[in-house]
Amino acid sequence: NAGVTQTPKFRVLKTGQSMTLLCAQDMNHEYMYWYRQDPGMGLRLIHYSVGEGTTAKGEVPDGYNVSRLKKQNFLLGLESAAPSQTSVYFCASTNSGRAMESFFGPGTRLTVL
Amino acid sequence: AQSVTQPDIHITVSEGASLELRCNYSYGATPYLFWYVQSPGQGLQLLLKYFSGDTLVQGIKGFEAEFKRSQSSFNLRKPSVHWSDAAEYFCAVNQAGTALIFGKGTTLSVSS
Numbered sequence: 459n460a461g462v463t464q465t466p467k468f469r470v471l472k473t474g475q476s477m478t479l480l481c482a483q484d485m486n487h488e489y490m491y492w493y494r495q496d497p498g499m500g501l502r503l504i505h506y507s508v509g510e511g512t513t514a515k516g517e518v519p520d521g522y523n524v525s526r527l528k529k530q531n532f533l534l535g536l537e538s539a540a541p542s543q544t545s546v547y548f549c550a551s552t553n554s555g556r557a558m559e560s561f562f563g564p565g566t567r568l569t570v571l
Numbered sequence: 572a573q574s575v576t577q578p579d580i581h582i583t584v585s586e587g588a589s590l591e592l593r594c595n596y597s598y599g600a601t602p603y604l605f606w607y608v609q610s611p612g613q614g615l616q617l618l619l620k621y622f623s624g625d626t627l628v629q630g631i632k633g634f635e636a637e638f639k640r641s642q643s644s645f646n647l648r649k650p651s652v653h654w655s656d657a658a659e660y661f662c663a664v665n666q667a668g669t670a671l672i673f674g675k676g677t678t679l680s681v682s683s
Contacts, residue, residue: 462614489669489670493673498580498675500661500674500675500676501615501661501673506670508669514669516670548615550671559617560617562607562616564614
């Protein structure tokens with residue numbers, strides 16, 4: 459049982475390049491999330507999904523797209539990376555219900571030059 | 572809109588001393604509240620959560636938190652801090668059953 463895994467762990471991009479971050483969970487959770495963490499800002503929600511085939515915008519969705527084609531996977535895409543997207547990205551998953559614990563992946567550190 | 576405030580950006584506590592980290596929330600309905608800890612370079616781990624019942628909740632690693640509706644607070648406490656508790660601590664509220672809304676975090680340093 460690996461929990462929540464993220465690929466890759468580190469990445470350096472040049473401005474304008476594109477990439478996809480992969481999140482996978484093996485707990486059969488319905489909900490999945492992408493957050494970004496920046497110094498002094500806490501974690502801010504980018505996009506989330508409440509089930510396979512569904513996605514919704516969070517607090518800071520601009521410049522990102524997501525897809526949830528399979529229940530266990532949640533992809534975060536950057537079509538044209540910008541230096542402002544330099545951050546640590548965390549994926550999380552949970553079962554439905556407000557009291558349910560969210561499980562977090564180890565994070566992806568992205569630098570955009 | 573829901574929000575979470577952690578007034579202290581950085582706290583230093585001597586090893587063996589008690590600890591209290593503050594958290595205030597803004598939420599119209601019954602809040603579902605969480606404390607998470609993040610060790611350097613790591614993901615987030617749940618310490619404890621509150622959603623109903625006894626307002627004093629116990630968590631892992633000897634932590635506890637008290638929910639006070641009148642003060643809109645959910646402060647985290649530990650009676651005796653260990654050097655391994657040095658980390659960043661996040662308070663969060665569940666937003667309408669969809670996603671967690673986090674505070675900006677409190678960094679805890681432990682001095683010997």
